[in-house]
Amino acid sequence: MRSFYLCRLLAGASVGILALCGAGAASAADELNALVWCDHSDPNLLKPFEDATGAKVNVKEFEGTGAGLAIIEQSQPGDWDVMVIDSIDVRRGVDRGLFAELPEDKLPFADLFPEVRMDGMTKFDGKRYGITEKFGYNTIGFNKAKVDPADMQSLSVLTNDKYKGRVAIYDYYLPVIGLAAMSIGKKTPDITEADLPAIKEVLLKMKANAKAVTDVVSSQTALATGEADVLVGGGEWVSAVIAKENPDLDFSVPAEGAILWSQSLAMFKDSKNPDLALKFIQYVLSPEGQARLATSACYWGMPANTKAALNDEQKTILRFAEQPEFLKRAQPYPAPSEDLDKKMQDVWTEMIQAQ
Amino acid sequence: MSAARQPIAAWASVSPALLWTLAFFAVPFAAMGVASLFPKGEAGLSLAHYTQFFTNPSYWRSLTNSLEVTLIVTAISVLLAYPFAWILAFGVPERWQRLALMLAVLPFWTSYVVRSYSWLLVLAEKGIINDSLLGIGLLSEPIQIANTRAATVIGFVHFFVMLLTLTIFANLKQLSPNYRKAAADLGAGPVRSFIHVILPLTLPGIMVGAFLTFVLAIGDYITPQILGGNNELLMPQLIMMQIGRRGDFAGASALSIILMLVVTLAYFLCARWLKIERA
Numbered sequence: 001m002r003s004f005y006l007c008r009l010l011a012g013a014s015v016g017i018l019a020l021c022g023a024g025a026a027s028a029a030d031e032l033n034a035l036v037w038c039d040h041s042d043p044n045l046l047k048p049f050e051d052a053t054g055a056k057v058n059v060k061e062f063e064g065t066g067a068g069l070a071i072i073e074q075s076q077p078g079d080w081d082v083m084v085i086d087s088i089d090v091r092r093g094v095d096r097g098l099f100a101e102l103p104e105d106k107l108p109f110a111d112l113f114p115e116v117r118m119d120g121m122t123k124f125d126g127k128r129y130g131i132t133e134k135f136g137y138n139t140i141g142f143n144k145a146k147v148d149p150a151d152m153q154s155l156s157v158l159t160n161d162k163y164k165g166r167v168a169i170y171d172y173y174l175p176v177i178g179l180a181a182m183s184i185g186k187k188t189p190d191i192t193e194a195d196l197p198a199i200k201e202v203l204l205k206m207k208a209n210a211k212a213v214t215d216v217v218s219s220q221t222a223l224a225t226g227e228a229d230v231l232v233g234g235g236e237w238v239s240a241v242i243a244k245e246n247p248d249l250d251f252s253v254p255a256e257g258a259i260l261w262s263q264s265l266a267m268f269k270d271s272k273n274p275d276l277a278l279k280f281i282q283y284v285l286s287p288e289g290q291a292r293l294a295t296s297a298c299y300w301g302m303p304a305n306t307k308a309a310l311n312d313e314q315k316t317i318l319r320f321a322e323q324p325e326f327l328k329r330a331q332p333y334p335a336p337s338e339d340l341d342k343k344m345q346d347v348w349t350e351m352i353q354a355q
Numbered sequence: 356m357s358a359a360r361q362p363i364a365a366w367a368s369v370s371p372a373l374l375w376t377l378a379f380f381a382v383p384f385a386a387m388g389v390a391s392l393f394p395k396g397e398a399g400l401s402l403a404h405y406t407q408f409f410t411n412p413s414y415w416r417s418l419t420n421s422l423e424v425t426l427i428v429t430a431i432s433v434l435l436a437y438p439f440a441w442i443l444a445f446g447v448p449e450r451w452q453r454l455a456l457m458l459a460v461l462p463f464w465t466s467y468v469v470r471s472y473s474w475l476l477v478l479a480e481k482g483i484i485n486d487s488l489l490g491i492g493l494l495s496e497p498i499q500i501a502n503t504r505a506a507t508v509i510g511f512v513h514f515f516v517m518l519l520t521l522t523i524f525a526n527l528k529q530l531s532p533n534y535r536k537a538a539a540d541l542g543a544g545p546v547r548s549f550i551h552v553i554l555p556l557t558l559p560g561i562m563v564g565a566f567l568t569f570v571l572a573i574g575d576y577i578t579p580q581i582l583g584g585n586n587e588l589l590m591p592q593l594i595m596m597q598i599g600r601r602g603d604f605a606g607a608s609a610l611s612i613i614l615m616l617v618v619t620l621a622y623f624l625c626a627r628w629l630k631i632e633r634a
Contacts (some may be wrong), residue, residue, distance in 0.1 A: 211499065214584065
């Protein structure tokens with residue numbers, strides 16, 4: 001068994017070495033190194049670009065901006081060409097001098113939903129460093145065959161004992177703390193340290209009703225297997241991808257609103273293939289690229305481009321027609337200072353540890 | 356070889372291992388120790404992360420959770436593995452033992468992550484266990500097993516029973532049958548012979564397996580994350596949480612150092628049994 005473990009370690013090390021080799025090899029002019037979330041690894045998204053340009057796209061997946069920035073810190077300048085990043089975290093890359101200015105005139109800004117252009121988060125000193133490519137909501141996901149959909153139209157469901165033991169909470173403190181704040185009438189950009197005790201109270205009530213605090217895959221599994229009927233922090237990103245298997249999975253944007261998540265594409269300042277990097281961003285933002293990204297095998301989400309070439313069925317699943325109404329009620333991700341961020345994470349830790 | 360050259364030859368023979376340990380353990384460990392003293396957003400040295408760990412009950416609790424889970428897993432694994440190893444060593448004919456051992460480790464040829472998710476489906480409300488118990492009328496409604504500490508323990512035990520079985524099996528096979536015969540000649544029954552002769556002689560094997568189980572389980576992230584439903588945090592989960600969004604490597608380093616100290620303490624507690632030479 002010790003040798004079994006050794007094999008696992010060696011296998012891991014080999015994969016790491018191969019990954020490094022891959023990154024090194026990717027400096028060739030016809031290769032693009034992309035630091036991405038799992039939705040960009042879908043061959044259905046990448047292949048048309050590779051076929052059209054003759055370039056090879058090497059993807060490296062990561063979860064969480066901190067982990068992504070750590071990968072960059074351990075890389076050489078020029079190793080990476082493009083990056084997918086939370087729109088609220090584009091600033092973190094800009095502050096580190098990582099990103100190049102994007103040419104607005106070569107990207108379809110006019111076609112984006114106005115609410116997701118996120119200039120405040122992606123544009124600094126008049127220069128644009130990120131472009132929103134996909135968005136959605138951290139809100140209430142649910143199985144409409146198992147719950148009363150009317151109950152899901154209010155954030156009071158977060159603390160409603162009616163669904164005790166049938167609730168899962170998405171394990172990401174920023175959006176769920178945002179939802180908790182909204183449930184007590186606080187707008188997400190206005191959250192301060194003084195609000196944390198009241199927010200903690202809501203979180204503890206939520207935890208008392210919850211069966212589990214789940215990551216992306218476990219959230220999908222929980223809803224798909226019936227382990228949970230309500231997912232706090234869920235949305236189209238969970239229910240849409242498994243909608244065909246279970247059409248009863250749905251999401252609401254309650255009267256109080258929902259948290260708008262959005263992911264951006266950024267180009268590295270030290271990219272060795274800036275032209276190819278820009279072509280990739282243009283492809284992803286094109287109607288075809290947007291449709292493929294929106295319906296990626298890993299998770300679905302709304303395309304930022306209003307002209308995305310989605311078919312009617314896909315639009316229905318994503319509730320495309322309702323977006324203007326949803327966006328009116330949506331509030332941005334909390335974007336706390338470093339200090340408040342740490343305190344929010346500590347409150348989240350307390351919630352998970354509460355029995 | 357002259358006496359003067361012997362130390363040089365000895366150093367030359369161990370230097371690859373020393374260099375390996377230096378490069379891949381000592382230096383990274385020291386770097387982690389230094390990193391833990393420079394909290395994110397603060398200028399200069401600080402013990403803030405260590406202070407926080409011992410003063411914040413949520414952080415401290417992750418260590419007690421880890422210790423509780425790991426000790427339960429180790430105890431259950433030993434209790435299950437010992438009879439299993441005994442049957443393999445003395446109950447299975449010699450010519451079938453190799454095949455039996457291979458069959459025993461066969462499930463571990465699958466991915467660790469896939470196996471954990473498989474357990475999640477087995478233990479779910481609509482999983483095989485609940486369905487079976489409901490089907491035969493032992494339950495009137497499903498019970499929650501998935502997303503609990505029990506699920507984490509089941510996932511761990513499934514893996515570590517095999518690890519312990521192999522170490523105990525190896526120990527039992529080294530045991531001369533004459534010990535049991537001598538004990539019987541002196542009037543000891545099977546139970547007395549086991550308690551006073553066999554068990555003490557196999558204790559090193561048990562302790563080696565138990566220590567490995569402890570070390571591997573207390574540092575494991577995947578099993579509690581997938582099967583425990585994040586209803587409580589263990590140390591590895593708390594460490595990962597520091598890195599995920601905030602990229603707080605100083606905080607993660609401090610927690611990792613604390614975990615390392617716990618493992619070191621466990622080693623010293625078990626050290627008297629963790630001998631390489633045969634008893």
